[in-house]
Ligand SMILES: Nc1ncnc2c1ncn2[C@@H]1O[C@H](COP(=O)(O)OP(=O)(O)OP(=O)(O)O)[C@@H](O)[C@H]1O
Ligand SMILES: Nc1ncnc2c1ncn2[C@@H]1O[C@H](COP(=O)(O)OP(=O)(O)O)[C@@H](O)[C@H]1O
């Protein structure tokens with residue numbers, strides 16, 4: 001039912017679009033945001049890696065990481081939205097830097113930001129991108145300027161990364177294991193570490209041999225600096241999780257109508273359930289709903305080249321459409337109470353507000 | 369330019385997420401093996417994506433023979449580290465102990481590129497491996513990380529060499545660097561779809577790879593839709609499909625209800641727009657890169673398994689790109 005989706009867009013405060021890469025998360029996020037603004041809700045959409053042309057038409061190409069109102073010119077000949085539509089493009093490194101500056105004293109922040117190991121943490125550590133998306137979401141929420149915040153998520157290798165990210169990162173930064181490993185480099189202040197398992201010892205010897213000790217001491221320095229901030233960091237991660245868990249939030253899982261993608265969507269739905277996160281529903285994007293045609297054989301039998309080709313094509317698309325239906329049913333039918341919405345493949349790339357509105361119409365029906 | 373996917377000893381298959389890297393890597397490996405090359409197919413993302421393409425539940429460690437002349441393995445950093453330590457230090461016990469702790473997870477988190485170095489180190493080891501005098505494999509096919517992570521993956525040796533000033537890791541890093549910058553030893557095969565975003569990413573990553581001194585082989589355009597209509601018909605369908613079809617029906621003397629006409633016209637028009645867009649995107653790609661392109665058709669079967677991979681392998685062979 002598209003009414004359920006319409007209701008989510010009308011009354012939730014946060015909508016998180018998630019799902020495997022390349023399925024249309026960013027596009028759907030933007031289309032939902034345009035619809036919400038058209039209906040009169042002050043909305044911001046935070047995108048991650050939008051297609052170049054979509055970014056350009058939303059005015060995102062110049063400045064990353066800061067919210068901007070979508071310019072009047074973006075609507076072309078179309079109507080202006082009823083409420084302001086804002087958009088931004090997430091820059092994870094900058095978000096992380098800002099977070100450090102926010103949490104540490106100016107001097108400490110400066111030292112952390114220039115530590116070579118921080119560079120690595122902030123740009124390549126698995127889960128950082130996901131975590132920063134959540135952090136930015138929290139900031140936008142705190143700012144209190146928007147009725148609706150729609151957040152896109154990075155193309156995760158696994159749909160689970162998004163929920164796991166805070167735990168993964170805080171585990172890593174808490175790094176009890178690491179601290180044990182790094183003890184020779186940490187200032188001795190807490191007495192000697194006697195309890196020391198064999199694996200850790202072995203690891204330590206191997207790691208020193210492999211990486212050279214300068215690297216380990218960089219890492220140790222980083223952890224020393226970071227130690228005091230860890231509590232704040234963790235508390236923040238917990239608050240984000242709390243915010244996501246309330247009924248003011250809805251997760252929307254986006255998938256393509258292919259077995260693999262739907263399998264992942266299914267997994268994600270179940271996972272959200274286990275984590276008691278509020279699932280809005282699943283959007284199956286780029287479907288090909290093709291109804292049967294009785295006269296197809298007669299049309300094909302005419303021998304007219306156009307008609308024969310069109311009839312064969314129709315047959316293939318009809319088969320593909322049935323397979324899509326089967327795949328959707330197989331993956332999602334037995335998930336109780338999960339709404340599933342379909343969006344047709346528009347064929348032409350979706351890269352301006354007009355096309356986003358067409359997509360929203362296809363998803364939610366035209367605005368009354 | 370004659371397209372060859374096997375001009376180097378290692379084919380590093382990459383592309384945007386979901387474009388068909390794993391599928392094409394498997395098809396390429398199978399095609400080369402069918403031509404008598406001894407081939408090793410490796411995946412490094414630990415996702416167990418290759419096994420189903422060979423009809424087996426999972427690919428174990430070590431290598432596993434999956435077809436005549438073809439072995440495959442899913443390389444796991446833990447195992448690679450253990451193997452590496454054993455090879456260089458003969459420390460089997462440490463290795464075992466390591467594999468049971470979360471040590472490598474941490475090691476690979478603290479040392480930038482260490483995980484990647486281990487993975488790509490395994491590729492290099494396989495490429496150099498000799499049995500008596502001859503190379504053990506004629507071709508190593510790597511189902512590589514997606515283009516977004518590829519530069520970092522391939523740059524790991526350089527990054528590690530910069531960080532670590534001495535020792536076996538540094539030697540190892542230089543060895544890998546030599547391999548990835550030697551066009552006779554390795555080249556990247558980029559897979560893309562005939563759509564705007566993946567094509568743009570392909571163009572950008574070719575430039576990046578070139579800057580890194582990494583050779584780029586032919587570009588494989590995967591899932592190309594068949595063109596059911598001539599260009600003239602395609603144009604008439606795009607401008608007014610209902611009219612074009614109604615006229616043809618009238619001429620052929622068949623009648624159909626308005627709803628049928630509507631449905632037929634919608635599908636024909638969508639297909640026509642798709643093939644037109646596809647051609648435009650491929651023309652653009654061809655103009656933007658000076659690499660040969662190989663088209664691979666979109667299969668209609670709902671799942672891709674061994675039979676489909678065989679078919680795709682024959683497509684690659686027929687294109688003359690495996691030699
Ligand atoms: N030529 C083709 N025709 C039809 N389906 C295909 C074709 N090539 C790939 N596919 C399907 O597309 C999907 C993605 O393919 P694959 O897993 O090979 O992509 P990938 O690039 O390795 O993805 P990832 O980035 O997730 O590793 C799979 O379901 C595969 O079966
Ligand atoms: N329903 C649709 N019809 C046609 N094209 C679409 C549709 N949804 C997405 N696209 C196109 O697919 C591509 C990938 O979409 P994107 O939203 O960037 O995916 P993701 O954010 O999941 O990686 C874009 O070029 C977009 O224009």
Ligand SMILES: [Mg+2]
Pocket residue numbers: 022025026027048049050152155
């Ligand atoms: Mg995206």
Ligand SMILES: [Mg+2]
Pocket residue numbers: 389390391417511
């Ligand atoms: Mg893959």
